[in-house]
Amino acid sequence: MPKPSEASNLQQTEPKRLSYPKMSLRPTKATPFQLPTQIISFSYTPEHVLEFTNSALRYFSEPPLGAQLGYGYERWIRRPEERGRIDSLLKAFDRAKGEGKSPVNLDDVGVVSWRGVMTRILTAPYEDRDGWDMNVMLVNGTMYLEEHLTEAKIAEKNNLEPRHRKMMYYGYAFESFSTSENPPGHDSAQLTVPRSHPTAPPGWGGDVDTNVQWCSVVRTKLGDIRLVIGGEVDCVRGKYTGSPDTFVELKTSLTIRNANDEAKFEKKLLKFYFQSFLLGVPEIVVGFRTPSGQLTTMQSFKTIEIPRMVRGKPGAWDPSVCLDWGFRFLTFLRDTVRASDADSIWRVSFVPKKGVHVMKLDSAEVAVVENGEERVGLLPRWYWDKIWTGTE
Structure with missing residues (x-):
């Protein structure tokens, strides 16, 4: 079956919308944020191979x-x-669980995301120039987030x-x-x-090689939503x-x-x-x-x-505006996507000075093969099978 065009992947339904807060209004109550605790660290080698060491x-x-x-x-x-896949983050969390290092059960996790995506979410109300898109899946109560990049955008970043x-x-x-x-x-x-x-x-x-990275995976909490976030640490x-x-x-x-x-x-x-x-x-x-x-x-x-x-x-x-917005957005997003099937993908568009639009993607994008690996939506098949069969 031929792959549908980018435009045809969006269902012709009215998107759900959430407006950004007014910058002049400070939240009446601060949204709590829990001090991050490291779950696991890992390195990428010069060949950009993930290994669970601190070599980088x-x-x-x-x-x-x-x-x-x-x-x-x-x-x-x-x-x-x-594409900013979250596969390495999933491998790290799965490794920590297998070694008994993580006190967090997947059932307790509301969001799994790279640090860059969460940064863009929290700072979006103050962004006045660049819009961006994000894909979302909700599986067993956990939302998986990754930035959506078109082929044209990837080419632009590479040139x-x-x-x-x-x-x-x-x-x-x-x-x-x-x-x-x-x-x-x-x-x-x-x-x-x-x-x-x-x-x-x-x-x-030493000469610069951006294949080499050292990353940390932490658990934290925004309001009542537990987050697992991964990101590169410089030193x-x-x-x-x-x-x-x-x-x-x-x-x-x-x-x-x-x-x-x-x-x-x-x-x-x-x-x-x-x-x-x-x-x-x-x-x-x-x-x-x-x-x-x-x-x-x-x-x-x-x-x-x-x-x-x-x-x-x-x-x-004001960081309190960002944290309040982040909690309201994640709550809105969870409520919007929770009625869909587990393998559904949703697209979130961040529009500068306005807010977000959320729309469900067509099912044609759910099962794909990328770089020889089968995927279910955003997730690699091995991970999907693990969480869907309850063997995580």
Whole structure:
């Protein structure tokens, strides 16, 4: 049977809608958010193979000011953009359950998602430019969320303009200058000159390969909805304790020269904040750079203190608005999709300054084969069989 077009996959029914909150109205009651607790960690190798080790774990190392963040650009190994499947997250959660490491039963979990998707959900009321789409499945009371990317969008992400590609690289290079494979206390010679590049500048932690990642999976709770969230962690400060308390997020931004630059940076802090907040990362280190990529200054922020920094300023954002919206949205979404079959897929469209539209997809998209693996909707067949037969 030929695959239907993107447009024909949407059933011709009126979508369910939910409007964004008014930014001027602060919630009368704060929505509680539980401190994230790590369930399991895992690594991706240079071949982007998942392994349940900490081989990709990196340690924070003070970067040298004046570093040229364009160094090593021609050797950058960039993993191509692709659909944001949650398969690795499911493998990790399943592994933790099998080893008895996770105190969370799947019956208790309301949402399984990557950190990036949850960040976009929570910050959506403040997004005024870019819309995006998300797919949802509800199976046995658990909603599985993943970003929906069209082939055109994937191609766009893989074919960035040279200027944008270079700016993206600056962020990765800052991570290399700010991290080491070895914890503090090892021979400094091992930290300064990686063996593969004896002419590397001081502080260089190795050439950038975005196939290599270290990820943490945490459990937390928004209101009464328990969440299992996975995301990449840049490094730890000091030593890895098995919990998020030493995690560090690394970011770059243009050097602040005037009030306009400051306002732009404070807006960026919204995303920085929730990316760290959702995984329980306590510290964000920002490297400020020139347009040409020279590291000029560096500043460390305690995640918990960031909202207070922007409070009362023009265009300020309020995390309580985001958490209240996130809880209302997830509750609305659960109520919308719960009457459907377990293998149904729903599409959520986030429309800037307006709200969300939720519509059920045609059943033709439910059973597919991708990269030689059979899937049921968003889920790999092995996982579907496990949860559907009750053997998880």
